[in-house]
Amino acid sequence: MDTPNFQQTVEPDLVARLQRGELAAFELIYRRFERAAWTLALRLTGRADIAQEVLQDAMLKAFERARQYRGEASFAAWLRKLVVNEALMQLRHDRLHVIEVFDDTLAVDESPAPWMHADAATLERALHRLPDAARAVLWLYHVEGYTHVEIAEQFGRSVSFSKSQLARATRRMRELLQPQLQVEVTPCTIGSTTTS
Amino acid sequence: MHDRLDHDFMKYPRNHDPDEAALGDALRALPASTPPRDLWPEMAARVRRRSVARKAVWFTLPAAFAAGIALTLAWPQFHRHATPPAFTPVTTQASSHAATPRANNLDALQASSQQWQAWVQKLDHDGAPLDGRQLTQAVALQDRIGLVDLQLSAARNPSTSADLWQQRITLLQQLGLLHLQPYLVATQRAAGNDHLISM
Numbered sequence: 304m305d306t307p308n309f310q311q312t313v314e315p316d317l318v319a320r321l322q323r324g325e326l327a328a329f330e331l332i333y334r335r336f337e338r339a340a341w342t343l344a345l346r347l348t349g350r351a352d353i354a355q356e357v358l359q360d361a362m363l364k365a366f367e368r369a370r371q372y373r374g375e376a377s378f379a380a381w382l383r384k385l386v387v388n389e390a391l392m393q394l395r396h397d398r399l400h401v402i403e404v405f406d407d408t409l410a411v412d413e414s415p416a417p418w419m420h421a422d423a424a425t426l427e428r429a430l431h432r433l434p435d436a437a438r439a440v441l442w443l444y445h446v447e448g449y450t451h452v453e454i455a456e457q458f459g460r461s462v463s464f465s466k467s468q469l470a471r472a473t474r475r476m477r478e479l480l481q482p483q484l485q486v487e488v489t490p491c492t493i494g495s496t497t498t499s
Numbered sequence: 500m501h502d503r504l505d506h507d508f509m510k511y512p513r514n515h516d517p518d519e520a521a522l523g524d525a526l527r528a529l530p531a532s533t534p535p536r537d538l539w540p541e542m543a544a545r546v547r548r549r550s551v552a553r554k555a556v557w558f559t560l561p562a563a564f565a566a567g568i569a570l571t572l573a574w575p576q577f578h579r580h581a582t583p584p585a586f587t588p589v590t591t592q593a594s595s596h597a598a599t600p601r602a603n604n605l606d607a608l609q610a611s612s613q614q615w616q617a618w619v620q621k622l623d624h625d626g627a628p629l630d631g632r633q634l635t636q637a638v639a640l641q642d643r644i645g646l647v648d649l650q651l652s653a654a655r656n657p658s659t660s661a662d663l664w665q666q667r668i669t670l671l672q673q674l675g676l677l678h679l680q681p682y683l684v685a686t687q688r689a690a691g692n693d694h695l696i697s698m
Contacts, residue, residue, distance in 0.1 A: 326547075329546070330539060333542060337534065338531050338532070338534075341532060351535065359541065359545065362542060363546065363549075367549075416518040416521050418522050423530055426526070441526070446527050473522060476522065
């Protein structure tokens, strides 16, 4: 029952019960998707406290807005979109105004991709050390399958923003997974830097 | 934007760069995480609180309106017993959780609740006795006030607290109205008698 991803099918009867406001149906759906929603929220936000808020707010919206679900996509996909929206909204409110300035003059690293040999814990640590926007873009693009156009729409930014964040996130991951190549980064507020 | 979420799992091999493709593979292979504890009880409590708050909002204004009319009718009989608080319902953002109630709004709600409680206590002490049915209703209302007090003790954010304080005020108003019912009945009987006499 507890498959921790959004590829599960939800029975139409269960969705109908949720749409009628049955708390028991909501609990079944909540428990079925709790890990998937938590994992997605944690990957996007990088912080457990924020991920918890995202999980609860998104699930609450799923319960209260269940009648808005029309069945055009799968219920799991609809729920996942709620989680993504909620996570990005939290980041937008709290922390997305701060991004890192990267040194774009660094030469392209031709060394073998270090993530191919990194264990999961190391990879996860590196992911969490990415700046918020870069991490979210990296995850949405590679794991959730968003296009740059869709990411740009989600962030309310340009397509080039999405592409540059992805490129920088990839380079930063390489740096973080190759400690000898780590460079210092400086937090900076959007609008006061040249980040494109 | 099209809803791309149903078919995204099919388009992963979209990176022409093998390094990037490998990064995508590595990220997707990360194990799922688990919340630090079971968060369902909090979720369920939150759903119930919001449900109660929503019902209270629908009830508050009609209840205040009805209470105003009742007070007007019963005033001649009643004024010697107690003076109720000003009948201006304190509005909250119970239906709009995006807005955070300001602290002064919360203070106003608490003050209003205290005033209504003092009024109800005075009615209970000095007012006309309730019949059996009214007494049952009064006990049920007091139970609900007790439940709200319990929820208030666990409320974590100002928005929730404001909703609960508003519910408490509404329940106190209902309780006060219940104590006024004997006077209302007396007023209606008197009016009926006047009508019969005038015929």
